[in-house]
Amino acid sequence: MVSATRLSVPSTSVGGARCDRLPTMNTRSAQELLAPLATQQADLDGGRRLIETYTMEGMLGMLWHGPSDAEEVVLCAAGGMGGYLGPADGLYTHLGETLAGTSCAVVCVDYRRPSHLESSLLDLAATADRAVQQGARRFVVLGHSFGGAVAIQAGCALGPYCAGVATFATQSAGCEQAGQLAAPLLLFHGAQDRILGPENSEIVRSLASQGNVRVFDGADHLLTEVADEIRELMAAWIPERFAQHRAA
Numbered sequence: 001m002v003s004a005t006r007l008s009v010p011s012t013s014v015g016g017a018r019c020d021r022l023p024t025m026n027t028r029s030a031q032e033l034l035a036p037l038a039t040q041q042a043d044l045d046g047g048r049r050l051i052e053t054y055t056m057e058g059m060l061g062m063l064w065h066g067p068s069d070a071e072e073v074v075l076c077a078a079g080g081m082g083g084y085l086g087p088a089d090g091l092y093t094h095l096g097e098t099l100a101g102t103s104c105a106v107v108c109v110d111y112r113r114p115s116h117l118e119s120s121l122l123d124l125a126a127t128a129d130r131a132v133q134q135g136a137r138r139f140v141v142l143g144h145s146f147g148g149a150v151a152i153q154a155g156c157a158l159g160p161y162c163a164g165v166a167t168f169a170t171q172s173a174g175c176e177q178a179g180q181l182a183a184p185l186l187l188f189h190g191a192q193d194r195i196l197g198p199e200n201s202e203i204v205r206s207l208a209s210q211g212n213v214r215v216f217d218g219a220d221h222l223l224t225e226v227a228d229e230i231r232e233l234m235a236a237w238i239p240e241r242f243a244q245h246r247a248a
Contacts, residue, residue: 030125031133034060047100053126058112060123062130065096066105069135072163072242074099074106075124075154077147082114087144087168088227091234095142098235104242107131115146117153117174124154128161138245140164140238145196145221148187149174152204156180164241166234169193169221172200178208184241185211188230190219 034055041051051062063084076092078084086092086108096106109127113119128139140163143151148170155165162183169189178185185208189198198215205211219225 030122030129033122034126046097048096055112057119060112060126061110062127063093063096063108063110064105065093065107066100067103068105070103070105070131071135071137072102072104073128073131073136073139074104074238075127075131075139075141075151076106076108077120077124077141077143077150077154078108078110078114079144080115080146082110084108084110086142087221088223088230091144091168091227091231092142094231095234095238098231099238102239104238105131105136117146117149120147120150121153121157124150125157128154128158132161137161138163138242140166140241142166142168142234143170144168146171148204152178152181152208155183155185163245164237166237167201167204168223168230169196170200170204171196172203172207175204175207178204181208181210186237187211187213188223189213189215190221190223190225191215191217192219193221195221 037054039053041049043049047066049064051064053060076086084092092108099106107127109123111120111123139158139161141151141155148167151165151167152175155162156177164184165181166186170187187201187205189201191198201213205213216226223230
């Protein structure tokens with residue numbers, strides 16, 4: 001178990017001696033920096049909950065699969081247009097259903113300001129902060145397209161809390177600090193991606209000085225053509241990352 005963390009959110013650096021929240025230098029947590037006006041949630045079918053947090057900069061949405069007090073949480077960062085589904089024909093919600101029996105939670109984050117990197121990083125940090133206050137001890141972070149940069153930065157910020165980061169058709173802009181990422185890194189890309197070519201994943205791997213890049217022939221930006229393969233790979237990779245983190 002991690003007993004301390006250092007989490008950086010936009011324009012702040014943080015440190016703490018306890019694992020009950022992700023604090024900042026001025027003692028304000030990421031959730032407090034979000035400055036919520038109100039939050040409401042509703043239970044959906046299949047053990048899911050939709051949580052909406054309203055702020056002056058928009059609404060942060062969290063589609064939460066699995067137990068609210070899970071020690072192991074998968075954070076899913078959307079692309080530049082937001083949303084909950086992720087790439088590969090709804091990979092994020094599929095993982096929420098697939099991993100439901102493993103006692104981990106999968107949280108799909110819909111940004112307040114899609115395509116705004118600083119704001120979106122705070123959204124993920126606030127979601128992680130909420131999870132930590134409810135019992136989370138380790139995270140895997142996933143990100144598609146623009147969300148790849150969000151996931152890389154969040155993985156760096158989570159530090160010893162982070163068990164792994166996986167990106168899908170990531171952009172390279174915003175990933176300049178990837179060298180600070182200590183967790184294992186997996187990068188998927190479609191060879192026929194005409195929005196963000198596979199060279200972006202290679203650049204991120206170079207910046208990180210680690211990571212495994214998988215380029216799929218015939219696949220485009222959404223990786224729809226290899227959805228089944230990616231789902232199978234991730235359903236195995238995520239539990240492996242958590243198991244290794246627990247054993248460390």
